Amino acid sequence: MASMTTNSTTATEDAAPDADAVPELELADADILDAMRHIPGYLDITTADFRIIYHLAHAHAVARLFHGLTAGRLMRTGITGLPPATPLGAAARSFVEQGVKTLPVIDPDGRVLGVLTETDVLRQLGAASFLELLLQLLDGDGTLGDRGQDTATSAMMTTPAVTVTEHAGLREIMTAFRRHAGRGMPVVDAQGRCSGLLLRKDFLTACHLDESQ
Amino acid sequence: MSLASVVADYLRKMGGTTPGGPPRVGREEVIWSWIGAFIGIGAVGWLDQHFLTGTDLTLMLGSLGASAVLLFGTPRSPLAQPRNLIGGHALSALVGVASWQLLQAEPWLAQAVAVATAIALMHLTRTLHPPGGATALIAVIGSAQIHALGFLYVLIPATLGPLILLVVALVVNNIPRTRRYPEFWY
Numbered sequence: 001m002a003s004m005t006t007n008s009t010t011a012t013e014d015a016a017p018d019a020d021a022v023p024e025l026e027l028a029d030a031d032i033l034d035a036m037r038h039i040p041g042y043l044d045i046t047t048a049d050f051r052i053i054y055h056l057a058h059a060h061a062v063a064r065l066f067h068g069l070t071a072g073r074l075m076r077t078g079i080t081g082l083p084p085a086t087p088l089g090a091a092a093r094s095f096v097e098q099g100v101k102t103l104p105v106i107d108p109d110g111r112v113l114g115v116l117t118e119t120d121v122l123r124q125l126g127a128a129s130f131l132e133l134l135l136q137l138l139d140g141d142g143t144l145g146d147r148g149q150d151t152a153t154s155a156m157m158t159t160p161a162v163t164v165t166e167h168a169g170l171r172e173i174m175t176a177f178r179r180h181a182g183r184g185m186p187v188v189d190a191q192g193r194c195s196g197l198l199l200r201k202d203f204l205t206a207c208h209l210d211e212s213q
Numbered sequence: 214m215s216l217a218s219v220v221a222d223y224l225r226k227m228g229g230t231t232p233g234g235p236p237r238v239g240r241e242e243v244i245w246s247w248i249g250a251f252i253g254i255g256a257v258g259w260l261d262q263h264f265l266t267g268t269d270l271t272l273m274l275g276s277l278g279a280s281a282v283l284l285f286g287t288p289r290s291p292l293a294q295p296r297n298l299i300g301g302h303a304l305s306a307l308v309g310v311a312s313w314q315l316l317q318a319e320p321w322l323a324q325a326v327a328v329a330t331a332i333a334l335m336h337l338t339r340t341l342h343p344p345g346g347a348t349a350l351i352a353v354i355g356s357a358q359i360h361a362l363g364f365l366y367v368l369i370p371a372t373l374g375p376l377i378l379l380v381v382a383l384v385v386n387n388i389p390r391t392r393r394y395p396e397f398w399y
Contacts, residue, residue, distance in 0.1 A: 029232055037236050040391035042287045048230035 027051055062170075066207075071173055072166030074206050075187040075196030081106035084113055084154035091153050092121050100197065102184035105157045110193035112186045114159030124148050124156050163188045166195060173203055245389050249285030253381040254278065257374055269361065272370045272377070276302070276347030280375060283344070284382040288394045292342055295395050297335075298375050301342025305331035306371030309352025310364050323353045 032047040081104040082091050094103060101118040119128075125147050127133035162180045164172055166187055176185060177200060184199040238246075254277065261272035280302070283293035291297065309327045316323035331349035335341040348371050351359065359366060386394035 033236055040239060041242055041289055042238050043235050044287050044290045044292070046231045046234065 027054060066170040069170055069206055070166065071164045071168040071187045071198050072195070074202050075166075075198045076100075076202070077196045079103070079194075079197045081110075081112075081186075081194055082116055082153045083108075084152065084157070086153040087149065088121060088124055088151045088153075088156065089149050091116060091156075095121070100184060100199070102182050102197065102199075104161065104186035104194045104197065105153055105159075106194050112161050112163055112188055112192065112194045113154070114157035115161040115182065115186065116153050116157045117182055120156045120158065124151055158182075161186055164198065165190070170207070173198070177203070241389065241391065245385070245392060246285045249382065249385040250281040252385055253281050253285065253378045256381055257377050260377065269358065270365075270369050271358065272374050274348060274370045274374050275351060276344040277370075277374050277378060279344035279347055280342070280378055283342070284378055284394075285386070288382065288386045288392055289396060291396070293395075294397055295379055296397070296399050297340050297342040298379055299372065300338060300340030301335050301345035302348050302375045303367055303372045304334050304338060304340060305342075305345035305349040306352055306367040307364070308334060309349035310366050312349070313353045313360060314363075317353075320353065324350060327353045 027050075029047045032050050036043050079098060079100065080094065082094060084105055084107070086094070091103070095101065095118055103116050104112050105114045105116055107113055122129065122133060125133060127136060158180075162176050162182075163186045164176045166189055168176070168187075183201070184197050186194045187196045187198050189195045257272050257277060265272055280298060283290060284298065287293055305327075308331045312323045312327035312330070316326060327349040328346045331345055332341075335345055352366055352371075362369075382394050386392045
């Protein structure tokens with residue numbers, strides 16, 4: 001059984017990990033026997049039984065530790081999304097005012113149309129990073145003002161956006177973050193309306209159980 | 214699922230799952246197991262010999278040898294804990310005496326019922342202690358002296374004998390740095 005699991009994981013490495021988002025070590029008999037040698041006294045348990053107990057206990061511990069870790073609880077609310085017609089200049093100001101690097105692009109009903117990131121804006125301005133933009137400015141490049149300051153958000157955004165629902169747990173959030181490179185992603189309610197923004201750093205902080213306890 | 218694959222799965226189970234059992238324990242463990250069992254069985258035997266010789270009572274019971282294996286050979290085992298030791302012996306003795314008294318006309322049946330029922334009862338009461346099966350069986354196949362004890366067999370020797378072993382296990386198993394006993398009481 002164990003070897004089958006390993007094979008199927010290897011064969012479909014691009015598929016979303018449906019079972020073991022929290023990596024679980026496959027213990028060899030030698031590992032268990034070595035541990036048993038460190039414990040004085042006779043332990044009347046087989047390596048196979050120990051492995052079964054370990055797997056079940058691990059699954060239980062993961063469920064216990066990450067219970068209640070949902071996108072709805074970790075997301076930042078009060079984020080103002082961008083209407084698709086927002087020009088570049090206003091979008092950039094919105095990033096700065098809200099202190100984030102990712103914003104959902106929403107229609108009048110609040111539905112998520114796409115995601116606009118700082119990188120998208122920079123690309124429109126002809127730079128891959130702030131540093132590059134800065135260098136261009138230091139070099140006296142006067143063309144910045146002509147680089148599509150009026151470009152609509154809808155022309156720069158990434159669509160469709162990778163989103164998670166408010167109920168998404170550890171595994172779904174991990175999978176979603178694996179699917180795109182952004183620092184945050186919109187959280188949507190059952191009707192697909194944006195209810196908040198989940199930042200990768202908030203998620204990682206919540207996962208860092210040692211410090212939160 | 215075809216019959217062939219069912220049979221194949223069934224037979225494969227007989228191959229086992231594990232390459233060998235738990236590792237051999239160190240020399241210190243062997244020595245402490247020996248010391249514990251020596252003092253434990255020695256205490257029961259000495260008391261039996263000095264106080265009960267000539268009476269109708271006995272303290273020594275074959276199944277105490279098996280209990281000594283658990284108490285001093287595997288003191289960490291759930292099977293070796295006080296609840297299991299005392300409960301397993303006492304309940305099994307009860308079952309054994311009852312089986313003998315009700316079914317002595319068919320000794321083989323009395324023996325089978327005694328051991329099987331003892332196991333079931335120990336399971337249900339979380340007192341599983343393998344030597345209990347022997348205690349139940351001894352109540353049936355035992356000597357005329359054992360049969361004459363009737364339900365007194367449950368107390369002496371089937372509860373008192375294990376109690377003496379328990380005291381020795383508490384004293385001896387907590388001496389070595391690497392041992393402690395019990396893991397739980399109840």
